[in-house]
């Protein structure tokens with residue numbers, strides 16, 4: 001009897017865990033687009049997330065092909081959107097790293113690249 005009850009509970013628990021995971025702020029899309037190539041170095045990078053962000057604890061770091069930081073430091077947050085201004089960093093592969101705190105108080109982070117020039 002007990003065994004039957006337990007087996008019935010497992011799918012319910014899995015459902016709850018999965019539902020919670022999708023509530024965090026994950027990257028929805030970005031401009032320049034993830035993995036894409038653009039002709040000229042962009043003036044800023046903008047990321048869109050699946051949930052609203054807390055501005056105080058959300059950051060973006062962007063480095064150019066030489067590994068130098070080209071972001072202006074302070075990211076601007078508006079709802080689900082976060083942007084940072086860039087200095088010109090030449091051609092090559094840029095790395096974007098983000099770390100955000102969503103309004104449900106969960107932290108998430110990730111990174112991606114895009115290419116400039118050629």
Ligand SMILES: [Cu+2]
Pocket residue numbers: 020021023024025102104106
């Ligand atoms: Cu969450």
